[in-house]
Amino acid sequence: MRVTSFFSVIVFSLFLSISPAYGFFQILDKVRQQEKGGDLGKVLQQVEEAKNASKSGFRDVKEGDWFGSYVSSVAKWGIVSGYKDKDGKSTGKYGPGDPVTVAEILKMTMKSAKVDEKECPAAVKHPKAGAHWAKVYIACGEAWGVRLLKGNPDLNRGASRAEVLTILFDFFKDAVPQEPSDFSDAKGHAFEADIAYAAKLGIVSGDEDADGNPKGTFRPNDKVNRAEAAKMIYLKVAAAVAKKKAEEGNAEEGTWGI
Known part of the structure; x- marks a missing residue:
């Protein structure tokens, strides 16, 4: 046949x-x-x-994947997009298992927080940002007080789990409570308070064993992939919407403006 x-x-x-x-x-x-x-x-x-x-919206994101709904939502909101070929055309792939760089997460989190790049300065302080594709997002990050950028990190290296949380909170202008984390491997970490705050908001939940029992660890220095980043961003937006709804009584996810 x-x-x-x-x-x-x-x-x-x-x-x-x-x-x-x-x-x-x-x-x-x-x-x-x-x-x-x-x-x-x-x-x-x-x-x-x-x-x-x-x-x-992506050929490599299946309906039953644990990250499927998160990726679909943040893509619909215009926070993330798939890969493009050399001609700038969409390949239809998201790359959920691919690592997220510092520059990429700056762009994603800035968009999720609805930061208008027109309000950001043209000049950047980061010595490697002048000719970088993410210059505008770095400039915005510096203007918004993103703590990670104060150390002039390698913009092309993978971002860690803890770093993603700090960038999210900085762009959303959250006042992070200086509280200890319950995760054993987060104690004494530079971003321990951010990790504790993220757990309190339900953005992260920590590791589980084969039976689904909490292990009490978070792995703050492990690199984040694109699927995990989508989930963190989605949950942070959801937390922001819930907070706005509680304060104003009329905010809904669809009115977040994303």
Whole structure:
């Protein structure tokens, strides 16, 4: 049986569940290209990726993934976006397992806090930021008092779990209570108070064992990937919305302006 003959049945049955913007006709092109080689496996993979994209916006974020709803939400709000090719066109992939750099998390958190880059100074103090793609976000971070930037960190290195929390709180202008953390590996950490505050807000919950029991650790210095960053940002926005609702009595997630 020819690949297209078999595949046409599958595609037709999935047509209504695949967003045209994410690949129905692109899938057909793939089929035609692969018809001679009879590579059915690649064709079916394209179908699966298209189904994922129709629900999350990204081909590599599946509906059942633990991070799926977080990525979908922050992408819808314009906080994160997927990868682009050399021509600036979307690849349709988010890269949930990829590390997040200091520069990238500055951009994500700034957008989540609704900081207007037009209000930020043009000049930057960071010696490596002048020609960096994230110059405007670094300038905003410096203006907003992001503590991490005071040490002129490597902008292209991976950001740690604790660092992401501090950047979030600084951009949101949170007054972080100077309280100790219950996590054993956060005691004495430079950002212990931020970790304790994040746990109090429900942004982080710490590690669990195989049975789902808390281990009492947080791993503050471990690097954050894009899936984890999406979750942290989503939960921080949710906390901000809840606070605003409590203060004003009429704020909802949809009115956060993201």
